[in-house]
Amino acid sequence: MRTRMCGVACVFSLLLVAGCGAGAADSGQIRVADVASGAAQKVYDDIQSLPRAQQRARAAELARQEGTLRVYTSLTDDVSNVVQKEFQRQFGVRISMFRANSETILQRVLQESQARKPAADAVESDFLEMTELGEQHVLADYTGPGLARVAPSSRFEGWTADRFNVFLPAWNTNLIKPADAPRHWEDLADPEYKGRLTLEPTDSDWYENVTHYWLTHGRTHRQVDTTWRKIVDNAKVTKGHTTIMSLLGAGQTPLDSMNYTYITQQARAKGAPVAYRLPDGTNPIPAFPRPNGVGMLRGARHPAAAWLFYDWMLDEGQKVLVAQHLTPSTKVPGDTSLKGLNLVPFDTKTLAASSGSWDKRYDEQLRGVLGDHE
Amino acid sequence: MTVTTDLPAKPAAPVPALEGPSRLRRLLSPRILVVGAAVAVVGFLAVVPLGYLLHDTFVGDHGLSLNAFRRAYGGNTQAGRMMLDSLEFAVGAAAFALVVGSVLAYLQVRTDLPFKGLLFAASLVPLIVPGILYAAAWIFLGDPSIGLVNTLVLHPLLGTSPVDVYTVWGMIWVQGLHLAPVAFLLMVAAFRGMDPSLEESAAMSGAARRTILRRITVPLMRPALISAALLMFVQSLESFEVPGLLGLQNNIYVFTSRIYFVLRSYPIDYGSAGAYAVGLLAIAVAGVLLSTWLQRGRSFQTVTGKAFRPQPVALGRARPWVGAAVLLYFLVTVVLPVAVLVYASLLKTYSTPSAKALRGMSLHNYATVLHLPLAATALKNSLVLGVGAATVVMALTAVVSWVVVRTQAPGRRLLDLLAFTPIVIPGLVLGLALAFVYLRVPLPIYGTLFILLISYCTRYLPYGMRYASAAMTQMSKELEESAIVFGASWWQTFRRVLVPLASSGLIAGWIYILVVSFRELSSTILLYSPGTEVLSVLIWEQFENGQLTTLAALGVCMVLILVVLVLFAQRLGARTGIESDTAN
Structure with a gap:
């Protein structure tokens, strides 16, 4: 009886695992599904189809309706705490930050995307990890006014450098x-x-x-x-x-x-x-x-807030970074x-x-x- | 009767053959239900991450493949040297911890040593201090250029700085001291459960104290010793902080530091990480087999129906010397590391003691800790998880160890092994596996505290199992049999005879799991979400941010909280009938 019960548990667990497809023995990699939410893209399009000068106001309005934003970042917590506070103060949108090293962020975003349960709306992390997320088509395109503030060499597929x-x-x-x-x-x-x-x-x-x-x-x-x-x-x-x-x-x-x-x-x-x-x-x-940068997810559940965060990091967020001794990707007065x-x-x-x-x-x-x- | 001879195998409760509804009733009896449920949960906890690990390591694009092993161990990976270093480190640290822990436990339980209360509370401190912090404290103490032991003591005395924590010996020292409390807790439970009448008989027959120790005490303690040695060997194999912080300076790599670097490189080679984890698993399985072989054909039941009250061994003239040696031990292993943390917690940035450093001391870091936005949430979550995991694991393992130790159920060895396997799945890999599984299960577990509870229960299941089965092994079957003869049901026997008699071991296990849950980091870091942060995550954040001084302040606070918790648990233990040795 006991062995049978143990056996049932084993079989059930193995079934769970076997349902996961090919392992990582050959490639070392776990494959990633293409997760895009039609609803999120619609919000991004809605904002970005407006003239640039009006995009921010529209995004702020929609973000307030969404009420919250979830960001995965590898900024150190002294910096991310200030970023969080300033953003919330300005827009009244609550951010919950998941802070970890860049490899963990990458692994977590990919794993959640693969399971079709994306929890993050925006990501702020290091060059290699952002590049990988861009290549895996996890990130949505941002065409807002922030792009004009950074040098062309700071724009990448799906993300933009916000600091160096x-x-x-x-x-x-x-x-x-x-x-x-x-x-x-x-x-x-x-x-x-x-x-x-x-x-x-x-x-x-x-x-x-x-x-x-x-x-x-x-x-x-x-x-x-x-x-x-x-x-x-x-x-x-x-x-x-x-x-x-x-x-x-x-x-x-x-x-x-x-x-x-x-x-x-x-x-x-x-x-x-x-x-x-x-x-x-x-x-x-x-x-x-x-370059380290910011991106917004194609599967975001709070896309307007994600867009707003992206835009803000390339604008007012730059001053916050400078105050914490970081090197911004745009020209900020007082940055030495x-x-x-x-x-x-x-x-x-x-x-x-x-x-x-x-x-x-x-x-x-x-x-x-x-x-x-x- | 103290050491019994092995009786022929008999089921604990012979039940006559029944048919029809009686058979159904028998299947629904509390014994079958409780045992069945516990076995199913243990099987599930152990098999899920193990299955995931084996799947990712052995399954390639076209079925089974050994390519992951080729990448991990082939070419110029220096896998041979890595394995030797791992073994040397693990064997050394386990042996050191075992000797220190057992001697302290013997002195604590069986002798009239002075300062026993201090000994018990203080011996737990290295266990409470998170690994990162303990290793960091030893860098500040034993670094060849800035280590305080070198700069303040040895260099002025000898003109050289002989202490170097960055060698294999340094690593063994730090890891061994960090592990010694585990051995201590296990051995205290074992010594308490041992009827000393055999020792007393030997003494009455004129045996010298050394002979008694060698011929009676050590053999009686053998199962607990072997069990503890195995646990510490595997835990050293699996630990990351000490090899990660101390080993790299001299190019000393072990399994876990290789796994860490595989998981930190880009793109992550999950197959290689799995291949290293499987290597760890193989070595640990060899350890389990060895320990089973060492315990073959013996019976070590020492808890019998007879009442006993161990008479403490009088240390006599040696008492002050042994007392001084114990004090010295605590000076070196507890006071120094904690003092260096307290010192660091008062500084703005770490520097070796100087007039300037002393002038700049303040409580600023403690204010920072109190104002950390997540401090309250993290403390609450850590408490919930620590108490939850400790209770769940000890309840489960009390039942499962009964099955393994007290019955002849088929498959019990497999069950024992299953309950042991999580110990060799490195926390990082376990975290990956659990996230992977629970992201796919249509249950709202991912992103909640519950996934952390599952992770902790999985990780500490083997430890709970060792504590519980050591306690069950020592208990004579006659007690259970008498209860049944007097008409007690299995559940009554279990609840009113077995658990209370094993409570010393079970509570030691409970305390241990509570404490280590507080410092668990490697799987937590992959499983926590905003809102489910725990104290160890806060510690890690401070470490990653280079706030070594704030980290020290947080560590000091954590030590204080845990000391209070442990003392509370001990009082609770005393109330439920455990004799306190400190009263001796």
């Missing part, structure tokens, strides 16, 4: 004198930093960008490989940019190979002895600004986050097309098992 995470080294000012701070990415390979450098194990986008930069600036594959090996030899690996920043401030390691400048700036504002600029306020190292930096283009093309190969390569580089560049 700028990649630069950071150092502890008590332990590294200005004269000893790195001036080039190659300096990280200098033996003087042996054992004094930190690497973050998921920074493959930075790894790709630096590699790409070197290769397009006269370095050979062999030279690039050698430099990376020396950098890895110098370094200790620590997980999490913010953890690294705390440890950097506490003097555990003097130099962080790369952190987002806003994280360094936030720590500095709280009194930590860290910097990413030299005392003269400049940094000659090529800085890569990674890029002052004195040597900005170079972020290589979106290679990363978007690489489908994970740079993650793998970076992982192999860190473990010291990467073969010579083919």
Whole structure:
């Protein structure tokens, strides 16, 4: 009897699982269904068919009727709390924010789409994840007035950059004198930093960008490989940019190979002895600004509120981001986050097309098992 | 009679053959209904995520495939080294925790050690502190360049900084200390349930104390020891925080850190993650088989119908020394990590102690914690989930462990194994699996607290099972048989004889699950929704945001809340008839 009951439970559970189709053994992937709600698209069309100047008012009116908005974001919670408060204050629409790292957001949106139960109306996350959501046709097109405020290079399929995470080294000012701070990415390979450098194990986008930069600036594959090996030899690996920043401030390691400048700036504002600029306020190292952006879902249950959030993030939301030391994607008076930096283009093309190969390569580089560049 | 010889297998309640309506009545008896329902729930909880995991790992585009294993273990993945590191870490941490936990439990229950109350409450602190926080605290203590143990104590004394938490030994130390309370709780329950008359007889016959320990106490404790060792081995295999925070610096990877990186890379290779999880499962199954083999052919029933009151072993002249050693242990494992957290919680940004740092101290971080918009919701949800999961799991496992331990029901070993499997499904994978399943089930479970409750019950089922079955194993069958002889029904026997006698183990399990539910993060992070945030999610948020000092303040608050809860649970336990050793 007991075995029979156990058997029934097993069979029922297996049936549930078997109903899920092909597994992930071959591709590694779980397939995604194309989820679009006709009702949501109708609302988007309704708003965007109006002259641009009237779109905002119409969206605000409809959003108030919807009453609520659900956003999935990888903004840190100190920033997302302010965003939430300001948006609610301005429109009277209640936002519930689900905050997590970008991979979780991607995985969750795809999984919910696949089950045809999309819970999010809008998403705000990192470049790779937004690109993937765009490619999976999860996001609806936005053609509102916000687009005109950003550079063409910040517009992507299904989403638009609302902020940049700028990649630069950071150092502890008590332990590294200005004269000893790195001036080039190659300096990280200098033996003087042996054992004094930190690497973050998921920074493959930075790894790709630096590699790409070197290769397009006269370095050979062999030279690039050698430099990376020396950098890895110098370094200790620590997980999490913010953890690294705390440890950097506490003097555990003097130099962080790369952190987002806003994280360094936030720590500095709280009194930590860290910097990413030299005392003269400049940094000659090529800085890569990674676009992070906003998108609205095709299956949104509160589409007008989603549209409003998208539009707002490219307008008033930009000032909120600047107040939190983030780098906006539009020109905002008072934004000094890029002052004195040597900005170079972020290589979106290679990363978007690489489908994970740079993650793998970076992982192999860190473990010291990467073969010579083919 | 204390250690019984194995009696021939007999059903606990012989029932004469019945026909027709009597047969139906028999099927609807409380025994069949309760046991059937418990077995069905355990089967369901365990099989769903396991089925999902196996499906995604072994099923490809065209049927069965081993490609996921090729990707996970082949090429230059250094899988061999990873497995060796995993084993070294898990075996080391489990052995360390077992020794520390058992010695402390022996001292607590069986000797006249001073400061027993302090020992019990304080021994739980490492269990209460979430893994991330405990590992972070040990970075601040044992880092070669900024660790306070090095900078404040060893460097001034020796001129070098020998302590390094980033080695395998460092990882074993931190994980072992974090796990020792689990061993302690399990062994306290086992020691309490043991009739010391055999030890006393041996002593009367002139055996030396060491001989008694070696020949009587340790063999009697064998099932509990093996059970605890297995649990800690598997838990170390499955833990992520310590290898994630400490191991990477020196390129030490274990199964869970590989899974973490697979799940964090783009695009996520669910097949590889599954292949690593299946690898973990295989090692854990080997552990289960080994432990079953070690326990073969013995009986360890030590709770009998005879009343006993263990006489504490007098430590004699050693008492002050043992007391001092215990104090030192707590200084190192509890006071230091908690003190460094309290210190960090008073700072604006973390720095090693200096005049400047001390001047800038304030309670600002505690104010921040109190004003976190989600603090009240998270506390409420954590309480509901912790109490809910602990109660559900212990109720279930009390019944299921009875089936496994006390009956000859066919398939009981399978049931035991089923109830054990969730332990090796890493939290991240379990979270994925549950989200995947409940998104497809036409029940309003996804996005509610209920999915978190299911997840917690699944995760802690194996722990509940170990506590419950250790308690049931020790209980002599004669008690149950006498109750039945005197005409008690199965339900009465279960409720009025078995559960009260096993209550020491069941309450220890309840406390354990309550505490670990508070810190569960890896599956929660994939399953919570706005409105169902819990405390561990708040902790993670602070960690991800780099608010290490606010995180420390939150951790200190959480430790305080849990200490209160644990003391409350213990008082409750005392009221339901559990002897408190602290009174000795």
